[in-house]
Each structure stands twice: as structure tokens, then as C-alpha cells.
Amino acid sequence: MAAKRKRHSPEFKARVALEALKGMKTSQELAREYGVHPTQVAQWKGQLRDNAGELFQSGAAREAQKHQESELAQAYEQIGRLNMELTWLKKNAPPPES
Template identity: 50%
Template sequence: MTKRPRRNHTPAFKAKVALAAVKGEKTLAELAQQFDVHPNQITQWRSQLLEGAAGVFGSEAKSEAAGPAIDVKTLHAKIGALALENDFLPGALGKTGLLSAK
């Protein structure tokens, strides 16, 4: 018996299957046979659809579209460290004779 290769389904396909499951016109077994996926997978996609449906109309969708949260303190610390290196290295290398004076 050979194993079936792993399949990656597109988000559009997942949404189509989940919407069909939410409609309830067919049983999970019928949908599984129609779309050639396991009934447990359909149940999982349906629950993900129902959990994320509120975000379509609420502010959650807008916050995700804005991008990831930026840690300003970390960025300021990194800028300070780089500025210190830029100020320190030319002076230290000039004293050791490794940097030619202009």
C-alpha cells in the first residue's frame, strides 16, 4: 500500500469546503467524498471559518492588515548601539594606525 503524497490546499478551496459544511445541505461524509478530503479536515476548516468570521466585520481584520507590532524600545537600543560603534571605531582604528587619516 502506497502513501498518498501530502497535499496543500489553497485558501480558496478551504473556504469553499468550509462554506459548504456551514450550509449543512450535505453530510460531512458526502462533502468528504465530493471534495476528496477527510471529514475531520472539513470539521477543522469549518471551525476556523466560524472563529474568524467575526473578524471580517470587526476591527480585528484592520489590526492584522496594519502589520506586526513594532517594539520601539528595541529599535532605539539598536540605533544607539550602531551610533556608538560608528563613533568609536574610526577613533580606535586611527590610534592603532589601521585606519589611514584623511
């Protein structure tokens, strides 16, 4: 029987990732100390490095980004709907008269 997955809090992940970014210990040492896999330490470190800029975004910039993402999602949804309608019309349209 497989072991139950561990769920780590965001604070725990941040603490491990910050330790990894400091570079004072290897991933192996951190993994042993915190009881996680070395690959997980590397993933959390990468996530922190990639997303650190978002921590310092202003609220307005964050809201603008969320709004832009929601508009993009709506546009993709509409494109999908229109493609389905076009496909249906192509299948069910009467043949052109010659």
C-alpha cells in the same frame, strides 16, 4: 512509501467550509465530493466559524492588533533575556561575606 500531502488553496478550503456551514450536506458527503477527510472538513468549518469576525475588521483595527502582538512578543523576548541574565548572575556571583 507514504503518499505526498495534498496542499489545498485557501479558496478551496473556504468553499468546503462554507458548504459545511450551510448544513445542506453531511461532512461525509462533502468529504467524498471534494476528496478530503471528514475531519478536515470539520476543522475548516471550525476555523471559518472562529475567524469569520476578522474578515470584517477595519484596516486600522487589524494593524492595531498586529502592533499589540508584536509588542507582546518583544516583551516576552525581554523577559526571557532577563531570566537568563538572572540565572547566570545567581550561578556566578561571589558568595556573601559573613
